[in-house]
Amino acid sequence: AQKVTQAQTEISVVEKEDVTLDCVYETRDTTYYLFWYKQPPSGELVFLIRRNSFDEQNEISGRYSWNFQKSTSSFNFTITASQVVDSAVYFCARPFSGSARQLTFGSGTQLTVLP
Amino acid sequence: DTGVSQDPRHKITKRGQNVTFRCDPISEHNRLYWYRQTLGQGPEFLTYFQNEAQLEKSRLLSDRFSAERPKGSFSTLEIQRTEQGDSAMYLCASSLAVRQILASGDQETQYFGPGTRLLVL
Numbered sequence: 131a132q133k134v135t136q137a138q139t140e141i142s143v144v145e146k147e148d149v150t151l152d153c154v155y156e157t158r159d160t161t162y163y164l165f166w167y168k169q170p171p172s173g174e175l176v177f178l179i180r181r182n183s184f185d186e187q188n189e190i191s192g193r194y195s196w197n198f199q200k201s202t203s204s205f206n207f208t209i210t211a212s213q214v215v216d217s218a219v220y221f222c223a224r225p226f227s228g229s230a231r232q233l234t235f236g237s238g239t240q241l242t243v244l245p
Numbered sequence: 246d247t248g249v250s251q252d253p254r255h256k257i258t259k260r261g262q263n264v265t266f267r268c269d270p271i272s273e274h275n276r277l278y279w280y281r282q283t284l285g286q287g288p289e290f291l292t293y294f295q296n297e298a299q300l301e302k303s304r305l306l307s308d309r310f311s312a313e314r315p316k317g318s319f320s321t322l323e324i325q326r327t328e329q330g331d332s333a334m335y336l337c338a339s340s341l342a343v344r345q346i347l348a349s350g351d352q353e354t355q356y357f358g359p360g361t362r363l364l365v366l
Contacts, residue, residue: 134287163352173334175288175357221287225352231276231301233355235287 132156134222136236143212144244151207151239153222159183162224164205165233166196170218178220181205212243247271249358251337257364258327265323266361270339277320278355279312281305282334294320295342327365334360 135154143149155164166178179189181198189196193210209216219238226232250269258264270277276295280288291310292302296317306312309327314320324331338355 165354167357172359173362174359175336175338177354177356180352180354223287226290231278231293231352232290232303233280233288233352235289237285237287 132158132224132226132234134224134234134236136220136222136239138239139237140240140242142242142244145214146211148208148210149212149241149243151209151220151222151241153205153207153236155203155205155222155224157203157224164198165223166205166207167221167223167235168218169221169238175221178207209241212241214243214245217241217243249337249339249356251335251358251361253361254359255362255364257366259366260327260329262327263323263325264327264363265321266335266337266363268320268322268337268339268358270319270337271341271356274339274341274356275317276340276342276353276355277314278338278340279320279322280336280338280357282336282360283332288336291322324363327363329365332363332365334362336360 133156162183164181168176186198195208197206219240221235221238223233223235226234252267278293279291281291282288290303291306292312294314297314309325312322336357338357340353340355
């Protein structure tokens with residue numbers, strides 16, 4: 131199976147620090163999409179970003195930025211000036227190869243931002 | 246514009262009982278998905294519908310699990326003869342496919358509901 135790996139199980143930072151969450155994926159596809167979701171303690175998965183493999187430009191949205199590197203199969207997520215409300219589990223995901231429908235998720239990174 | 250809703254949010258049951266969960270997708274979304282998430286893991290795909298047709302099922306979906314989407318709107322997921330290993334969060338998601346045949350690797354965004362947390366005693 132083609133995996134999504136989030137090697138960092140837990141990260142703890144102090145408020146206002148920058149933090150980067152790593153995501154490495156396996157793929158045999160030439161074109162594909164990648165996603166990041168946030169899961170706060172309430173449990174609902176909140177969509178953050180969808181990127182396709184054609185576009186390797188970094189993307190910035192407010193305090194969030196994403197670094198997509200096709201050569202290393204990585205799609206890392208950086209939060210600048212972290213806030214306590216950023217505390218959540220963050221998941222990286224990609225469509226399961228051979229199926230355009232089901233998403234394969236990494237095991238997630240628990241981010242704790244301390245005041 | 247309401248999001249995906251799920252009912253109930255929590256369910257505690259005894260082993261051997263049947264349970265049924267409901268999911269209401271975002272209005273006009275034609276695709277609906279069920280995932281299961283156990284503690285410390287990412288969600289795992291169970292099944293997906295396009296309108297009322299169930300098009301894919303995971304090997305995780307044993308014979309005790311059945312899902313329906315009778316009118317192409319809300320969906321139900323039933324677990325018969327529950328086992329302790331069924332304890333998990335059951336997540337529903339929906340998406341809007343604007344083309345019938347997507348290009349290879351194409352994938353629309355799936356929007357998730359709050360989940361139903363099941364505990365089997």
